[in-house]
Amino acid sequence: MHDESSPKNRTSPVRFGVLGTGRITRRLVADLQSTDGVEVTAIASRTAERAKWYADQFGIAAGIAGYDALIKREDVDAVYIALPPSMHAEWSIGAAAQKKHILCEKPLTVSCEEADALDRACRENQVRWLDATGWLHHERTETFAKWIAEKHFGEIGHISAAVSFYQPFQSDEHRLDPKLGGGCLLDLGWYSGGLIRFVTGKMPTAIYADSVIREGVPQRITAMMWFDNNVTATLSCGYDTASRKWFEVAGSVSSLICDDFTRPWADRPARCWVHDAAGTAQEHSFEGQQQERRMIAKLISDEPLESLQRQALDTQRIIDAMEESIRQEQRIVI
Numbered sequence: 001m002h003d004e005s006s007p008k009n010r011t012s013p014v015r016f017g018v019l020g021t022g023r024i025t026r027r028l029v030a031d032l033q034s035t036d037g038v039e040v041t042a043i044a045s046r047t048a049e050r051a052k053w054y055a056d057q058f059g060i061a062a063g064i065a066g067y068d069a070l071i072k073r074e075d076v077d078a079v080y081i082a083l084p085p086s087m088h089a090e091w092s093i094g095a096a097a098q099k100k101h102i103l104c105e106k107p108l109t110v111s112c113e114e115a116d117a118l119d120r121a122c123r124e125n126q127v128r129w130l131d132a133t134g135w136l137h138h139e140r141t142e143t144f145a146k147w148i149a150e151k152h153f154g155e156i157g158h159i160s161a162a163v164s165f166y167q168p169f170q171s172d173e174h175r176l177d178p179k180l181g182g183g184c185l186l187d188l189g190w191y192s193g194g195l196i197r198f199v200t201g202k203m204p205t206a207i208y209a210d211s212v213i214r215e216g217v218p219q220r221i222t223a224m225m226w227f228d229n230n231v232t233a234t235l236s237c238g239y240d241t242a243s244r245k246w247f248e249v250a251g252s253v254s255s256l257i258c259d260d261f262t263r264p265w266a267d268r269p270a271r272c273w274v275h276d277a278a279g280t281a282q283e284h285s286f287e288g289q290q291q292e293r294r295m296i297a298k299l300i301s302d303e304p305l306e307s308l309q310r311q312a313l314d315t316q317r318i319i320d321a322m323e324e325s326i327r328q329e330q331r332i333v334i
């Protein structure tokens, strides 16, 4: 990356523009504004009134009507894209063409073709990109990676991951609109499929997935995956069971169990347990509620992003393969 496009080489703050004024925007804008070396200079909405209202509420200098006007602004170095999934590729690629660095909400896009196009556009324009998958940046996740690399649990044989929450949704919910990339496969499969990719560090060799479709979108997904060396994984996600955000990594010596991996439960430290063969459960807890700020800091640093980008691109491929398996009603060999 040449000097000018490297956010870290700037002596002034990296100036973010935000696309969209929905629920997650509220939290991420606060995270952006409280990250060292970052300033939020503009926010765009489909309507001028909402953009202005939001800008006033959050002390952002400019409230802009329309996303196109925002990505062309000279006082914006990087964008945070908080739109429904089907709009992620279009606006990330558009912003990359304007030489803006990209923080794009999860799921990165709605297909691996789109995700590859996003990655290509960022490379061609020499801008950095990350998907806003906060848990990958929690301090605890580094410990998970270390334990897995050191074979702390022996040989890993099986992984299971489950992420869900129970409806009801508000009206105009993009999660229920197939045209906007709705459904739990993209929304929650991003987390559970991503966890399985994180633990194995690779793509499965085969996938079988089944879905319950209601209102035109997947409301429940159950999947099985096969990897080299006889490693298997199961995935569950859906909008029809109470909140789950947990996984189990089963090894030949012990198992790692975590019940809050996507985000620690409110007012509790992040935690996990290592269960051994004698039934002893050792609890570990981790300080730090800064996963999003650490993610933003990484984007604006000079640290290589390739392995995180590979994680996101593979997660998208895993989701595509699950979708294909559901469509064909059979096991897909990858």
Ligand SMILES: NC(=O)C1=CN([C@@H]2O[C@H](COP(=O)(O)OP(=O)(O)OC[C@H]3O[C@@H](n4cnc5c(N)ncnc54)[C@H](OP(=O)(O)O)[C@@H]3O)[C@@H](O)[C@H]2O)C=CC1
Pocket (backbone or CB within 6 Å): 019, 020, 021, 022, 023, 024, 025, 044, 045, 046, 047, 050, 082, 083, 084, 085, 105, 106, 107, 132, 133, 134, 172, 173, 174, 180, 187
């Ligand atoms: N990382 C995380 O922890 C979380 C990530 N997310 C992700 O963030 C993204 C946004 O989710 P969320 O904030 O819950 O969504 P919301 O529906 O609350 O907000 C989406 C925003 O997108 C804009 N938008 C543009 N076109 C449309 C359209 N046709 N329909 C609806 N909204 C539209 C709107 O902003 P405006 O009208 O101002 O233009 C709207 O406020 C999703 O990809 C989701 O998966 C969501 C929650 C948590």
Ligand SMILES: O=C1CO[C@H](CO)[C@@H](O)[C@@H]1O
Pocket (backbone or CB within 6 Å): 106, 164, 165, 187
């Ligand atoms: O990413 C997100 C955080 O988790 C929620 C479920 O609890 C998702 O719906 C949301 O899109």
